[in-house]
Amino acid sequence: MLRRLLVSLVVFLVVGAIGSYGLMRNALATPIxxxxxxxxxxxxxxxxxxxxxxxxxxxxxxxxxxxxxxxxxxxxxxxxxxxxxxxxxxxxxxxxxxxxxxxxxxxxxxxxxxxxxxxxxxxxxxxxxxxxxxxxxxxxxxxxxxxxxxxxxxxxxxxxxxxxxxxxxxxxxxxxxxxxxxxxxxxxxxxxxxxxxxxxxxxxxxxxxxxxxxxIPEPSTMILLSSLAIGLFGVFGIRKRLLRG
Incomplete structure (x- = not known):
């Protein structure tokens, strides 16, 4: 159960970061x-x-x-x-x-x-x-x-x-x-x-x-790192609840 959650989370974060990078590249008129x-x-x-x-x-x-x-x-x-x-x-x-x-x-x-x-x-x-x-x-x-x-x-x-x-x-x-x-x-x-x-x-x-x-690091890199941090905190919380259960 926990392994499936981790795999799904990683796929979601990577796809989201790639999509965000595409949006950043198309927003050339917007300064960093x-x-x-x-x-x-x-x-x-x-x-x-x-x-x-x-x-x-x-x-x-x-x-x-x-x-x-x-x-x-x-x-x-x-x-x-x-x-x-x-x-x-x-x-x-x-x-x-x-x-x-x-x-x-x-x-x-x-x-x-x-x-x-x-x-x-x-x-x-x-x-x-x-x-x-x-x-x-x-x-x-x-x-x-x-x-x-x-x-x-x-x-x-x-x-x-x-x-x-x-x-x-x-x-x-x-x-x-x-x-x-x-x-x-x-x-x-x-x-x-x-x-x-x-x-x-x-x-x-x-x-x-x-x-x-x-x-400045690429925006997609910062987004990915932030998302991973949030995701890992979330997984840690899920794991703690599962262990308690």
Whole structure:
């Protein structure tokens, strides 16, 4: 009797969590959370002249962004420094810019490609040239998805001649790996988009947008853990009553 109850409970919880995950994936316009503050601390990389979106011949820092994020969810409070990469035109962040965190999973393919590059290389880049190369690759994937050429005059994003030569070498290596990227099979749920845009857009909405490793466990994971905890308490209570009987 008790064994049948346990099996039924586990099946119910797993099916419920899977269904909840499907609902979460379809609710892309709904932020995971809102930020109390977003503060860009520094950029580790190199400088060079680039064309990006609506901005031309910008002398920009290119590399890994260190960002202070302060926010809370129903499960926890987060206040820490995260490494990220820019996914929009170059604008300054703002502590009161209405920032929210969106799941990269199920977003448009260019953002999932950025998540793929983050997943493949962010943990291993170490030199300034490598960090700048990864940022160039992420910008190129976002702004010119499917057609990658960093040479001056090509596409919506490119580097001006004579700048960032070593970073471009790394960027081309990273971009070549996108030959293996498939948005239908790659799971981007481990990555979050920090944005003040709603809906998420390449059109700049005043403040800088970033991609980071998602600091929050997947909603389905939290739902499953909570459900299991509740279920186990319930089973424990049933078992106690059966033993007493």
């Amino acid at each position: 959370c809102y930020f109390d503050s977003v503060d860009e601390v520094s950029v580790i990389g190199q400088t060079g002249h680039i064309h990006i979106g609506t901005l031309d011949n910008v002398n920009a820092w290119v590399g890994t962004y260190l960002i202070d994020l302060d926010f809370e969810t129903a499960y926890d409070v987060y206040d820490g420094r995260y490494e990220g990469y820019c996914i929009e035109d170059i604008y300054s962040p703002d502590n009161e810019g209405g920032y929210a965190l969106y799941d990269a999973e199920g977003s448009s393919a260019n953002y999932e490609a950025a998540a793929y590059l983050f997943n493949q290389y962010a943990s291993s880049v170490s030199s300034n040239a490598e960090r700048a190369g990864l940022q160039l690759a992420i910008w190129e994937a976002v702004f010119d998805y499917g057609s990658y050429n960093l040479t001056q005059g090509n596409g919506n994003f490119y580097v001006y001649n004579g700048y960032l030569s070593s970073a471009i070498t790394y960027a081309n290596t990273y971009l070549n790996s996108l030959n293996l990227f498939n948005p239908d099979t790659f799971n981007a749920s481990g990555y979050g988009l920090v944005s003040d845009d709603n809906p998420l857009s390449l059109d700049p909405q005043c403040y800088q947008d970033y991609i980071i490793a998602n600091p």
